Amino acid sequence: MGKVANSHQMMTVTVEHFRQVSHCVRESLGLTYNEFLALIALYETRTTLGASDLADYLLLQRKTTWNILLALEDLGLVSKAVEEDDRRTMRCALTAKGEDVAARGAEIVAGFLRERFLRNLQDEEFFKFMRDSSLESCDLVRGHHVDALSVQPDRKLYFGSSHLLLWRITIDEWKRAIRGLAPFSLAEYRALDVLESERVLTPSELSSLLRIPRSNTTLVLQKLERASLIRIEEDANDGRQRVITLTEAGTKKASTLRRAVNEVTQAMHSPIKQNGSMVVDAWYMRMYLNLSTEQPY
CATH class of the missing domain: 1.10.10.10 (Winged helix-like DNA-binding domain superfamily/Winged helix DNA-binding domain)
Incomplete structure (x- = not known):
């Protein structure tokens, strides 16, 4: 195989x-x-x-x-x-x-x-x-x-x-597989996965990569932020923009979930x-x- x-x-x-x-x-x-x-x-x-x-x-x-x-x-x-x-x-x-x-x-x-x-x-x-x-x-x-x-x-x-x-x-x-490890949707897992790969993204960039509406992306980010898996901060290079990164806990969670998803x-x-x-x-x-x-x- x-x-x-x-x-x-x-x-x-x-x-x-x-x-x-x-x-x-x-x-x-x-x-x-x-x-x-x-x-x-x-x-x-x-x-x-x-x-x-x-x-x-x-x-x-x-x-x-x-x-x-x-x-x-x-x-x-x-x-x-x-x-x-x-x-x-x-x-x-x-x-x-x-x-x-x-x-x-x-x-x-x-x-x-x-x-x-x-x-x-x-x-x-x-x-x-x-x-x-x-x-x-x-x-x-x-x-x-x-x-x-x-x-x-x-x-x-x-x-x-x-x-x-x-x-x-x-x-x-x-x-x-995701639900067996954490109370997250597929879109929420995919957000963690993409953020671990890309490191830093704006909300609009994440929405585009996930191919979901901005309103849905906002809900995904709110849940992940409440779970302390991401941080949303002002962009140091552009104060009008916000950027998203994974926390240490978010990186660990993304890795754990990816192993289960990969088995599938x-x-x-x-x-x-x-x-x-x-x-x-x-x-x-x-x-x-x-x-x-x-x-x-």
């Missing part, structure tokens, strides 16, 4: 994939991220699925998955039927309308992400080193295969459900072979550079 660098750039790319796809499918299809994910999973299998299998695959509670299916059914995208041999089992499938929306949505998302993140990057490298390892990564988190949905994405689909799922569960696992990152990328990790690191950096040309808000 190669080690993928747990960098600010890699985390930003992952968080922004999830955030921007969420916005894209909401604006273009009127769906939530998980509703779109379920739609693509059903589209890949091209057959009926048990609701419990779908919940297992999506790493969601059955009640949550059931609510997703009800929402998709209300939109005319999914049909449900009771299993003939077991009346306790509910099976679901895409309707003709659901097939059309899934195909259109997959094309919209692929076009959006290729323009936003993947400009001037080779499709074959993406398939080999990033997308096609995502199914195994999700299985590792789940602890088992879901045979009914263990389908490698069709090349025509470009982004398969396992890749979309990996972005979400990577963020979920980062949050869980390595686990998520463990299917990538040694010679692939350098390629993936380069891809994250190039995606970050593509992303940095876009205004965050």
